[in-house]
Amino acid sequence: MNLVPLQHINGESLNEEQRKYLDGFFAGLAAQGVKFSDVEPAPIVEKKASLDELIFEERVKRELHPLDAHDQIFENALANKPPDKEQIFRFKWNGLFFLSPNKEAFMARLRIPGGVVKTFQLRELAGVAKELTSGYVQITTRANFQMRLVQPRDCPEMLRRIQSIGLHTRGAGADNIRNLTANPTAGIDPHELIDVMPFCQQLAQTIINDRSFYDLPRKFNIAFDGGGLIGAVEDTNDVGAKAVKVGDAIFFRIALGGATGHKAFARDLGVLVEPEELNKVIVAIARVYIANGNRGDRKKARLKHLLETWSLEKYLAETEKLLGRTLQRASADAKPDYGETRLPHTHLGVYPQKQKGLNYVGVAMPVGQITPKQMVRVAEIADLYGSGEIRLTVWQNFIIPNVSDPYVETVRKALRKIGFDTQQSLLRGSIVACTGNSYCKYAQSNTKAHALALGDYLDKRLTLDNPINIHLTGCPNSCAQHYIGDIGLLGTKVRGEDGYHVFIGGGFGANQSVGRQIFSGVSAEELKPTLEKMLRGYLRRRASGESFQKFATRHDLNTLQAIFTNDE
Numbered sequence: 001m002n003l004v005p006l007q008h009i010n011g012e013s014l015n016e017e018q019r020k021y022l023d024g025f026f027a028g029l030a031a032q033g034v035k036f037s038d039v040e041p042a043p044i045v046e047k048k049a050s051l052d053e054l055i056f057e058e059r060v061k062r063e064l065h066p067l068d069a070h071d072q073i074f075e076n077a078l079a080n081k082p083p084d085k086e087q088i089f090r091f092k093w094n095g096l097f098f099l100s101p102n103k104e105a106f107m108a109r110l111r112i113p114g115g116v117v118k119t120f121q122l123r124e125l126a127g128v129a130k131e132l133t134s135g136y137v138q139i140t141t142r143a144n145f146q147m148r149l150v151q152p153r154d155c156p157e158m159l160r161r162i163q164s165i166g167l168h169t170r171g172a173g174a175d176n177i178r179n180l181t182a183n184p185t186a187g188i189d190p191h192e193l194i195d196v197m198p199f200c201q202q203l204a205q206t207i208i209n210d211r212s213f214y215d216l217p218r219k220f221n222i223a224f225d226g227g228g229l230i231g232a233v234e235d236t237n238d239v240g241a242k243a244v245k246v247g248d249a250i251f252f253r254i255a256l257g258g259a260t261g262h263k264a265f266a267r268d269l270g271v272l273v274e275p276e277e278l279n280k281v282i283v284a285i286a287r288v289y290i291a292n293g294n295r296g297d298r299k300k301a302r303l304k305h306l307l308e309t310w311s312l313e314k315y316l317a318e319t320e321k322l323l324g325r326t327l328q329r330a331s332a333d334a335k336p337d338y339g340e341t342r343l344p345h346t347h348l349g350v351y352p353q354k355q356k357g358l359n360y361v362g363v364a365m366p367v368g369q370i371t372p373k374q375m376v377r378v379a380e381i382a383d384l385y386g387s388g389e390i391r392l393t394v395w396q397n398f399i400i401p402n403v404s405d406p407y408v409e410t411v412r413k414a415l416r417k418i419g420f421d422t423q424q425s426l427l428r429g430s431i432v433a434c435t436g437n438s439y440c441k442y443a444q445s446n447t448k449a450h451a452l453a454l455g456d457y458l459d460k461r462l463t464l465d466n467p468i469n470i471h472l473t474g475c476p477n478s479c480a481q482h483y484i485g486d487i488g489l490l491g492t493k494v495r496g497e498d499g500y501h502v503f504i505g506g507g508f509g510a511n512q513s514v515g516r517q518i519f520s521g522v523s524a525e526e527l528k529p530t531l532e533k534m535l536r537g538y539l540r541r542r543a544s545g546e547s548f549q550k551f552a553t554r555h556d557l558n559t560l561q562a563i564f565t566n567d568e
Contacts, residue, residue, distance in 0.1 A: 057175070058295050060086050066093035066174070067214055073155050080153040093176065093214060095169025096155055099148070102441050106150040108133070108158055109172040113204035114182040114197050114224075115143030115392035119379040121165045122390065126375035132158050136439075137375065139368040141432065141480055142179045142221070143392040144172075148439055168208060175216045177207050177286065182224040183232050184347060184391040184399050190354040192228030193243040194250050194275060200224050203279045213286065217293030218301035221258070222282060230347045233394055233508050236260045236481060238303040239285055241278060246331075252278050253330060256285065256315065259304040261478030263514045267307070269316055271327040284322040288315060347399060348429045349422055350408050360391075360401045361411050363420050367433040367451045368396030377418045385411050396432055427464050428455040433472040434480040437491075437498075443474025445491030445498035450524050457528040462535055468548045470531075472500070484508045486548045487531065488515045499523045502530070504560065505552035513549065518557055518564070530564075537563040 051059050060066075069090040076083060083091055088098045097107045110125075117125075125145060129137045134149035150158055162169055171177060180200050187195040203222070207213045223234040227243040234240030240255040251272040258266030273281050292310075294300045307315065320326055347362035363378075370378075378398075382390055387402035403411050412422050431454065434440070436447035451472050471485030482488030488503035500522050506515030522530050535548075541563055542551045552560060 055296060055298065057089060057298065060089050061175070061215060064090065065211075065215070066090035067170070067211065070094065073152075073159070076152045077154070077156050080151060082152060089174065092173035093171060094159060095172035096150070097173055099439055099441065102437070102439055103149060105148070106152070106155060107146055107148045107439060108150050108155075108162075108169060109140070110145045110162060111168045111170065111172050111179050111204070111208075112144050112392065113180045114186065114200040115184055115394075115398075116197065116201075117145075117390050117392065119383050119388045119390070121167060122375050122379040122382075124161060124165045125167075126372040126379075128158055128161050129375070130372040132161075135372055137370050137372065138435070139365065139370065139392050139396045139398065140179075141394050141396065141434070143181050143184065143394050144179045145392070146435075170208060171214055173219075175214075175218055177213055177216070177220045177222060180204050180207075180222050180224070181232055181237075181394055183226050183228050183230055184393045185228055185230045185353075185360055185401070186224075186226055188353040188355065188358070188360055188401050189226070189228030189230065190352065192226040192354075193245055194226045196224035196226040196232075196241075196243070199241075199275070199278055203282065206279065206283065212290070216286075216290055217295050218298065220286060220289065220303065222286075230393075231509050233484075234258075235266045235508055235512060236484060237266060238289075239282055240266045241273075241282065244272075246272065250275060251328075251330075254281065254285070256312065257304040257307045259302050260481045260483045260508075260514070261476065262302070262304055263483055264304045265508075265512055265514075267312060268330075269312055270330050271316065272330045273327065280323065281319070281327065284319045285315075287322055288318045292318070347393060347395075348397065350403075350412070353401065355402070357405055358401075359403045359405065359408055360399050361403050361408070361415075361422055362399050363397055363415055363422055364429045365397050365420060366428070366455065367431065367448045369448065374418050374420070377414075378420075381411060381414050385414075395430075397429075427462065427468060427470075428459050430467045430486075431455050431470045431472070432480050432485070434474050436472075436474050440474060442477060443491055444493055445472075445474050445500060445524065447472040447474045447480070447489075447491060450498070450500075450527070454528055454531065458532060458535065461532055462539075464535075464539075466545075466547055468535070469506075471506075482506070483515045484513075485515060486552070487534070489527070492521060494521045494523045497523055500527055502527075502534075504534075505549055507549045511547075511549055513553065516552075516557060518560055533566075534564040537566065 072087055083098055095109045099105055099107055129135055129147050132154040133147045136148040138146050140146055182196045182200040186197040221237040222239045223232045223237040225232040225234040225242040234242050235255055236258045241252045244251055244253050254269040255266035256269055257264055289303050293306055348364050350359050350361050352359055382388055382400050385403050385407040386400045391399040431451050433447040433451035437443040438446055469485040470487045471480045471482045472489045473480035473482040474491040482490050482503055484506040488506050489500040492499050492501055501517055502519035502522055503515035503517050505513055507513045538548055538551050
């Protein structure tokens with residue numbers, strides 16, 4: 001390029017001597033092949049927020065990635081030392097939750113993709129629970145196990161033993177993708193469109209081996225539903241993938257933003273995804289959330305909240321940018337088919353599988369509690385009469401698959417002998433409860449104990465011909481999803497004692513609805529006769545064959561209160 005001679009500097013004209021100097025200087029540069037176009041502008045340096053400007057959780061993650069805090073678990077174990085404030089948050093990345101002020105010990109939560117547990121794993125978990133914990137084991141509402149009262153000194157050994165059997169605790173809490181869920185009868189349901197367990201297991205491997213999935217703005221739930229009779233409650237997840245049939249082909253519909261503790265069901269993204277592309281799409285969806293979720297306000301950090309400021313169309317566009325292609329749009333007729341036989345908790349009992357001569361046995365567990373001794377015995381039953389595995393469910397029960405016809409009654413008797421039943425009442429078998437204030441610092445009520453007492457009380461007084469879901473949750477975090485129960489109970493304090501707010505009419509899937517609050521501040525003791533009156537009022541006034549949810553939906557709250565408080 002031709003150099004234009006300078007004529008002025010700081011507004012002053014150059015004298016003859018200055019012009020000659022500059023002409024020689026630029027001529028020398030040109031002789032060396034240097035041009036002004038070779039000079040790059042100074043880079044724009046993006047100002048990064050200082051650690052002091054970040055909220056506590058984001059600062060803690062930036063100071064030391066929680067996965068790198070593993071050595072601190074060992075150091076604390078040497079002195080049986082409880083964690084400090086930062087460690088309490090970081091240790092959640094290894095599935096360890098400090099229970100203070102309720103208990104000076106940890107709760108350990110596992111990752112069990114799809115809820116599938118092999119019998120050798122179940123035996124070792126029973127040993128871990130017996131030797132390193134209080135022996136308190138529960139199935140969670142994400143088809144998972146939790147163990148309680150682990151001392152700091154025992155944490156390294158617990159983690160080692162869990163990992164030695166091919167299971168993990170990593171990412172089981174805090175700002176991570178939580179345990180992946182799927183139909184508990186995936187692969188054996190004669191009515192399913194596609195077996196989703198391979199997708200669930202593959203994505204679990206992707207997550208466990210990719211560090212970028214361990215720094216989300218908040219937690220993230222993913223569920224797979226293959227279209228069978230026993231659903232995965234996918235519409236209550238941040239990402240729900242549900243199989244649909246279009247012509248002769250199987251696709252997945254994707255729904256985003258479910259968080260039923262915040263009264264939000266997942267909304268359809270409007271695309272059809274081929275099975276072989278499903279996990280690629282889900283990974284891209286998760287990465288969009290990682291990049292754009294709110295990291296300045298924990299109360300606004302879930303995917304649901306991002307979709308309050310973004311349209312679904314914008315989220316889809318950002319997902320397609322990462323994928324590098326456009327996804328197939330869905331037509332109005334490509335809707336999920338829930339079927340007439342889809343009802344909550346139909347997995348309790350014995351049902352034929354798609355494999356001829358085999359059955360799955362749905363086992364009722366009161367509020368999801370199981371002892372180490374029972375775990376060992378269940379493993380023996382599954383080995384002797386099944387295929388060496390059990391399936392945990394999001395309703396805090398479990399299934400033994402692949403039981404041949406001649407062994408069905410033997411399995412039933414063996415289960416009854418250890419305290420489990422396959423034929424519980426439609427009422428008792430439909431109760432779900434979170435951990436409660438015995439072990440959770442957030443809970444306002446003892447949900448597990450109240451759920452058991454409620455089941456005993458109502459079962460002696462009422463007989464139902466339709467299942468009625470009763471969900472007890474101790475706090476607004478709603479681990480037991482009280483908004484989707486036919487009857488939802490939210491823990492509170494009533495005159496200083498345990499009590500509940502009462503909600504009715506919730507549902508999911510084909511019956512998707514957020515429950516409405518009908519009573520406030522009912523004490524735990526008053527709750528039993530209150531629910532009895534509610535159920536008697538429903539049985540007395542319902543239409544023929546009408547479900548509780550439909551009955552509740554077609555009446556306004558004033559009418560329902562009158563029906564539910566009238567003893568006639």
